[in-house]
Amino acid sequence: MKISWRKMAVVIFSTALILGACGSGEGDNQGKSQGKDASSKKYKIGVSQIVEHPSLNAAYDGFKKALEDAGIDAEYDVQIAQGDNSANTTIATNLVSSGVDLIFANSTPSAQAAASATTEIPIIFTSVTDAVGAELVESMESPGGNITGTIDAHPDAISNTMKFLKEELDAKSVGMVFNAGEQNSRAQVDSVKEMLKDMDMTVEEASVSTSADVKQATESLLGKVDSMYIITDNTVVSALESVISVANENKIPMMVGEFDSVKRGGLAAYGFEYFDIGYEAGEMAVKILKGEKKPADLPVQIPQKLKLIMNKDTADTLGLDIKDAWNAEFSD
Template identity: 65%
Template sequence: MKNSAKKMTFLLFGLVLLLAACGGGNEKTTESTDNSGTGTTEEAESFKVGITQIVEHPSLDAATEGFKAALEEAGLNVEFVEENAQNDQSMNTTIAQNLVNEGVDLIFANSTPSAQAVKGATSDIPIIFTSVTDAVGAELIDSMEAPGGNVTGTVDLHPDTIANTVAFLKDELGAKKVGTVYNTGEQNSVAQIEQVKSLLEEAGLEIEEAAVSTSAEVKQATESLIGKVDSLYIITDNTVVSALESVIEVASANQLPLMVGELDSVERGGLGAYGFEYYDIGYEAGEMAVKILNGEATPSEIPSAYPANLKLLINKGAADNLGLEISESWNAEVYE
């Protein structure tokens, strides 16, 4: 009898321990004791956000900084998984798949190729893009107002940018034949060049094109335009902008005015640009991400946005090199 009672006691004790263990389960704890020991505080939800950028250059880098700042300023607990393809399309695709496999909560795609790669890799994970020129033409969204699907973001081409630049080339610089260098493999560049060609033709100007596929080809391509053109216009082509110093060197040596597509490129030595701060469009993309991560909206419910605050920035050093006086009528900001 005594042995049986002992056995029963051990069995009951073991059952109590088992039930206690099962009661812990795998549920996520949402409360924890605070440091004062006087109560409990809710544990902040954490997120894993993937960042994919096609190449390093100041404009794209600034957009990524703006995106991250928006999430951090919103007070979100975020772990960033940041990747850069260094303009390698194969790596770009691999990065997209790796971020999906990582199980991130949201992907920030900085550039058209980056956004296209991640869209091809997932239809479930929310995607926010920036530094995309033609989001509809790149088949990332259905329309700016109603993106549809799991993708939305901010584009990097203000509707007036190219038209204003063409007018400046003709009316203020007296251009007649404009040279350009771009990567025919970048959808965003092809879309811009088509618009540039159309507007130049309307203005009675000619265009001379030089195509590249890598940044190593940029200098030679620019040199091939010498003697054929009286000015240069470099759009927001990722391949060319990543090697912009090569273009600036050739333009400066041959006294050719160089209009560019972004303000950062003016600071690097381009003569001028109608543009905006890439940090700002990255920040606005980050604000979209905050809404999605907080469960306030889905990508399909957030309209894609154009950049605001378009302005003309002129590089004084480049203007001086050309013997060009900066006119008050330009209403330009001057970078010195």
């Protein structure tokens, strides 16, 4: 069959256009694929928090700041259990189902629920007191599995607090209000009781189940104790003003477990900033998101700084003179 030169030219030109278009599209896709790295990906972070209160909120702020400083683009699915453990379990299940890239578990119950919900998605926790006792990790040095993070217990915090009550305030008995259902709280109370065996001091316990029980439990300690120590218990700290009012009205010095509780009216705390342990947890998350480390490779961290913070107004209410030798800083 005879083909004219005009028809032949059209065929050759059309073929060139098609090949050129295919080549151009392949090059564009390849370029986009090569440019897509960890720094340009938008990550979905699930956040599980047991309850709203300043310390946990500060830890979450620190976590976000660490990711922001590292250039991680993230959207956060934040869910608060409002102190309800059944809701806590539902939150963990929902976050796993939604396919988040990482879970930030802010408290011991939140971390336990997340760990039960997934063995695949990386979990970073903070505001956890006893990660080993809560069965979150195999050991502090070698967490194992898909979970690690930062704890809110400095090894010297409780001992410094008890020494301060005994040596500086001449306390003989310590009242502790806590939720026995929170493993982190039980661990702290047991640590105090063990420590006081050699200090000629006693502990009076008052257990609560909900924040509504806190004031009555605190009042039950009146006449039995000459000091109080409120640990980092989520249930009690969420209703801290109830404890403060009872303690101050009855001139009972009340030490607390973290700085936000000092700002709210507690007398003093040997502690650290929750923002800092949240930030340190965020730095761990960055390494995981960038593929540099796995949770099992990152040891659980303790708080890096410990200092004494006091509330001067509360000290004045109690008629307490603050000594220079205490080297105390003051809350805002």
